[in-house]
Amino acid sequence: MSGDAGLLEVENLEVVRGGVRVLEIPSFVLHENEVLSLIGPNGAGKSTLLLALARLLPAASGTMRYRGEPISSDRSTFAYRRRLAMVFQQPLLFDATVFDNVASGLKIRGMSRREIRERVMETLELFKMVHLAERSARKLSGGEAQRTSLARAFAIRPEMIFLDEPFVALDPPTREALMADLERILGETSTAAVLATHDQLEALRLSDRMAVMKQGEIVQNGPPAEVMNCPVDEFVASFVGMENVLTGRVVDACEGMLTLSLAQCRIEFPGSAGIGESAVFCIRPEHITISNFDPDAETSARNVFPAVIRRIVPTGVFQKIHLDCGFSLVAYLTNQSLANLHLDEGKRVFVSFKATAVHMIRSGK
Amino acid sequence: MKIWKQFSLLLAAVTACIAFGLPAPASAASKSIILATTTSTQDSGLLDVLIPIFEKESGYLVKTIAVGSGQAMAMGMKGEADVLLVHSPDAEKKFMAEGFGTTRRLVMHNDFIIVGPASDPARIRSAKTSVDALKRIAQSGSLFLSRGDNSGTHAKEKGLWKGAGITPAGQKWYQQTGLGMGLTLNVAAEKKGYTLTDRATYLALRKNLGLAILMEGDAKLLNVYHVIELNTAKWPKINAAGGKAFADFMVSRKTQEVIGKFGVKKFGSPLFFPDAGKKPETLGL
Amino acid sequence: MDLLVDGFAKAIALLTSLDQEVLAITLLSLKVSVTATLISLVLGISSGTLLALADFPGKRLIVSIVNTGMGLPPVVVGLFVTIFLWRNGPFGYLDILYTPTAMIIAQAVIATPIVCGITVASIQNLPPNLRLQILALGATRLQMVLILIKEARLPLLAGVMAGFGGVISEVGASIMVGGNIKGYTRVLTTATVMESGMGNFDMAFALSIILLLLCFAINYLLTRIQQRERPR
Numbered sequence: 001m002s003g004d005a006g007l008l009e010v011e012n013l014e015v016v017r018g019g020v021r022v023l024e025i026p027s028f029v030l031h032e033n034e035v036l037s038l039i040g041p042n043g044a045g046k047s048t049l050l051l052a053l054a055r056l057l058p059a060a061s062g063t064m065r066y067r068g069e070p071i072s073s074d075r076s077t078f079a080y081r082r083r084l085a086m087v088f089q090q091p092l093l094f095d096a097t098v099f100d101n102v103a104s105g106l107k108i109r110g111m112s113r114r115e116i117r118e119r120v121m122e123t124l125e126l127f128k129m130v131h132l133a134e135r136s137a138r139k140l141s142g143g144e145a146q147r148t149s150l151a152r153a154f155a156i157r158p159e160m161i162f163l164d165e166p167f168v169a170l171d172p173p174t175r176e177a178l179m180a181d182l183e184r185i186l187g188e189t190s191t192a193a194v195l196a197t198h199d200q201l202e203a204l205r206l207s208d209r210m211a212v213m214k215q216g217e218i219v220q221n222g223p224p225a226e227v228m229n230c231p232v233d234e235f236v237a238s239f240v241g242m243e244n245v246l247t248g249r250v251v252d253a254c255e256g257m258l259t260l261s262l263a264q265c266r267i268e269f270p271g272s273a274g275i276g277e278s279a280v281f282c283i284r285p286e287h288i289t290i291s292n293f294d295p296d297a298e299t300s301a302r303n304v305f306p307a308v309i310r311r312i313v314p315t316g317v318f319q320k321i322h323l324d325c326g327f328s329l330v331a332y333l334t335n336q337s338l339a340n341l342h343l344d345e346g347k348r349v350f351v352s353f354k355a356t357a358v359h360m361i362r363s364g365k
Numbered sequence: 366m367k368i369w370k371q372f373s374l375l376l377a378a379v380t381a382c383i384a385f386g387l388p389a390p391a392s393a394a395s396k397s398i399i400l401a402t403t404t405s406t407q408d409s410g411l412l413d414v415l416i417p418i419f420e421k422e423s424g425y426l427v428k429t430i431a432v433g434s435g436q437a438m439a440m441g442m443k444g445e446a447d448v449l450l451v452h453s454p455d456a457e458k459k460f461m462a463e464g465f466g467t468t469r470r471l472v473m474h475n476d477f478i479i480v481g482p483a484s485d486p487a488r489i490r491s492a493k494t495s496v497d498a499l500k501r502i503a504q505s506g507s508l509f510l511s512r513g514d515n516s517g518t519h520a521k522e523k524g525l526w527k528g529a530g531i532t533p534a535g536q537k538w539y540q541q542t543g544l545g546m547g548l549t550l551n552v553a554a555e556k557k558g559y560t561l562t563d564r565a566t567y568l569a570l571r572k573n574l575g576l577a578i579l580m581e582g583d584a585k586l587l588n589v590y591h592v593i594e595l596n597t598a599k600w601p602k603i604n605a606a607g608g609k610a611f612a613d614f615m616v617s618r619k620t621q622e623v624i625g626k627f628g629v630k631k632f633g634s635p636l637f638f639p640d641a642g643k644k645p646e647t648l649g650l
Numbered sequence: 651m652d653l654l655v656d657g658f659a660k661a662i663a664l665l666t667s668l669d670q671e672v673l674a675i676t677l678l679s680l681k682v683s684v685t686a687t688l689i690s691l692v693l694g695i696s697s698g699t700l701l702a703l704a705d706f707p708g709k710r711l712i713v714s715i716v717n718t719g720m721g722l723p724p725v726v727v728g729l730f731v732t733i734f735l736w737r738n739g740p741f742g743y744l745d746i747l748y749t750p751t752a753m754i755i756a757q758a759v760i761a762t763p764i765v766c767g768i769t770v771a772s773i774q775n776l777p778p779n780l781r782l783q784i785l786a787l788g789a790t791r792l793q794m795v796l797i798l799i800k801e802a803r804l805p806l807l808a809g810v811m812a813g814f815g816g817v818i819s820e821v822g823a824s825i826m827v828g829g830n831i832k833g834y835t836r837v838l839t840t841a842t843v844m845e846s847g848m849g850n851f852d853m854a855f856a857l858s859i860i861l862l863l864l865c866f867a868i869n870y871l872l873t874r875i876q877q878r879e880r881p882r
Contacts, residue, residue: 082788444737
């Protein structure tokens with residue numbers, strides 16, 4: 001099968017709970033070998049969508065096809081379910097040893113003892129946890145437990161795996177180690193996956209495609225770079241880390257370039273809109289440059305404005321700089337640059353950004 | 366995991382053992398009879414002697430349900446027993462008159478006695494009759510313990526109070542235990558009160574009690590046992606043949622001899638006096 | 651005080667001499683109560699699991715009724731079972747009143763709500779997503795139910811203990827439906843009541859001690875299984 005073929009195709013998927021429609025997906029496709037991230041805030045319907053895709057929600061309506069075969073009857077649903085695996089936020093391990101946990105899906109399938117033993121050991125090796133095989137699940141740390149849960153899911157060699165925020169309860173180093181292994185294993189086994197998360201970095205790292213969810217709907221769906229840099233609306237923009245979402249009035253439109261007026265400034269960027277319309281646009285904070293002198297002469301950036309530093313907030317590696325240039329802007333600087341530039345709250349500086357760093361979201365009256 | 370398996374195996378094994386080891390009730394059903402009787406016959410140990418003999422001779426399995434005479438007759442009225450062995454003559458006559466029984470035969474008697482603390486605060490030792498004794502207890506306000514359980518003994522006691530023209534119910538000195546004879550005797554001993562008891566139970570328990578016999582020998586204190594066969598016209602499911610077999614056994618000469626000798630070895634005197642074939646009048650009734 | 655010493659001495663004597671009658675009574679107690687407990691396990695665990703997993707209007711009402719049933723007074727059960735089994739009652743044709751079978755039925759009626767109630771609670775205490783996780787592992791519905799019961803085994807073991815403890819120590823129902831027939835339906839509790847009714851307190855005391863030892867032995871066994879399964 002070619003990479004473009006839809007492994008799982010869904011149409012008009014709807015879930016109604018307590019008389020309220022909590023999920024409405026007109027169409028959804030997962031391709032072979034593809035890792036798709038579902039991102040969105042809590043309550044956006046990510047878990048519901050995963051459960052519906054795994055056919056674990058009885059209230060779901062709509063049509064689903066797996067490798068072109070419709071999944072409708074109880075029998076086809078059961079056969080379908082045996083080809084996928086699911087990992088939840090909690091490890092949900094059985095009260096047994098790690099070995100028995102990893103073996104559970106195989107036991108359910110009635111495999112022989114010998115086959116089970118081989119497969120379990122193989123899977124444990126893949127997850128670097130052979131030494132834990134005989135440990136009771138109740139004596140595992142949080143990371144080990146979630147690792148066991150992942151191993152249990154991969155032991156059945158699923159064609160497709162659904163992961164519902166599997167790392168959310170883990171501390172950063174544990175999360176990092178497990179994510180690295182998952183990335184490697186997804187690649188090695190070429191398993192198609194749908195990963196629900198509310199962490200865009202996690203999504204960026206693991207996925208080939210991102211789908212942003214809001215209130216039970218997918219509002220944007222595309223390659224990570226596209227979603228990150230060209231959000232379709234303010235919601236997506238704010239969710240993927242576009243902290244500068246601004247609104248201005250179009251004063252000039254010429255040869256694909258727009259000029260907007262905002263406060264005392266004129267901002268130029270590529271796009272099309274009618275003169276006099278208002279336009280919503282965004283700039284990623286890391287694309288904004290700060291300097292002590294007017295860089296007009298030596299920079300290719302078309303947008304340069306004087307600004308005052310209002311606040312500097314440390315956020316680990318970066319410092320988050322809140323600027324006022326008649327409108328508010330947020331920029332990120334490394335600690336090093338901050339020191340080099342002798343920046344301080346209240347200081348006057350110049351901000352600049354390229355026309356191509358600006359993404360227009362929409363325009364209208 | 367392993368332990369769980371072992372446990373399931375254990376459970377299965379126990380189930381199997383029990384399923385095969387239980388007595389099969391269905392086979393015994395047709396050849397069994399239900400004997401509704403009084404606690405005094407069971408508590409004295411007499412039935413433990415007689416029933417194995419009967420079961421061996423007749424092949425019937427006897428299910429002895431030991432309750433008060435009142436409840437035994439209630440079972441008879443509902444057709445839930447096959448034969449009765451009771452000691453509540455007035456109620457029995459009514460039972461027969463209403464057609465619940467077919468034959469009622471005299472089996473044996475022993476007697477009731479009034480017991481109490483040896484100090485005898487109501488001074489009933491010198492009373493001539495049982496009625497006189499009860500009057501003295503009432504007048505002195507000495508504690509009297511009644512079974513209060515509608516048993517034959519309780520019926521006898523109520524009859525005696527009636528004869529004395531006293532209504533004890535509600536009096537401060539009159540308490541109802543609601544218990545069997547043995548326990549009521551123990552309560553009387555603990556509270557140093559008087560009570561009416563059958564002689565057999567008293568003799569069986571005498572050593573632990575510290576209660577003395579203070580009134581005996583009055584004809585009114587006789588405790589007479591009858592065996593009653595039940596009327597299948599009222600309840601067709603009654604095992605009339607089994608009931609008759611048991612009743613015949615109770616009045617047979619051999620059984621009567623066993624009754625006469627029962628308790629002699631242990632207590633020095635018989636607990637029951639065989640009366641089969643006698644006319645009730647000869648007992649002063 | 652004498653009574654306690656005498657009773658204890660007598661209990662030891664009866665046990666060590668393997669008194670035939672006492673042995674038979676003890677064995678019958680065990681047979682009746684263990685069988686009743688096993689029946690209640692089958693009925694209680696299956697109905698309890700069903701009740702815990704199913705969703706239907708009136709479920710709360712039924713769970714409340716089951717929880718009330720956990721404290722069902724044995725005499726009430728005894729009375730109802732007696733009325734049903736009377737010769738002239740609805741199940742009179744079975745002819746099992748005053749038999750060990752009737753006692754097993756009555757005790758199973760007492761223990762089933764206990765096991766059922768504990769099953770409902772233990773299954774509902776499992777993480778709600780566990781059911782979905784098991785199905786996602788490819789289980790059939792039956793496999794899922796069996797795995798859930800297995801996951802709830804430790805609290806269920808407490809249910810077994812509670813059920814068994816409830817029936818082996820009850821007297822009200824046994825005496826009513828069994829009749830305390832010597833050598834046939836006389837069990838430890840009914841014999842204890844009878845012996846104390848006859849004023850034979852030492853014998854009653856001895857029987858009580860045997861009953862206590864029996865309860866202890868069985869609970870000790872089950873607790874050991876429970877503790878061995880449990881880490882720390």
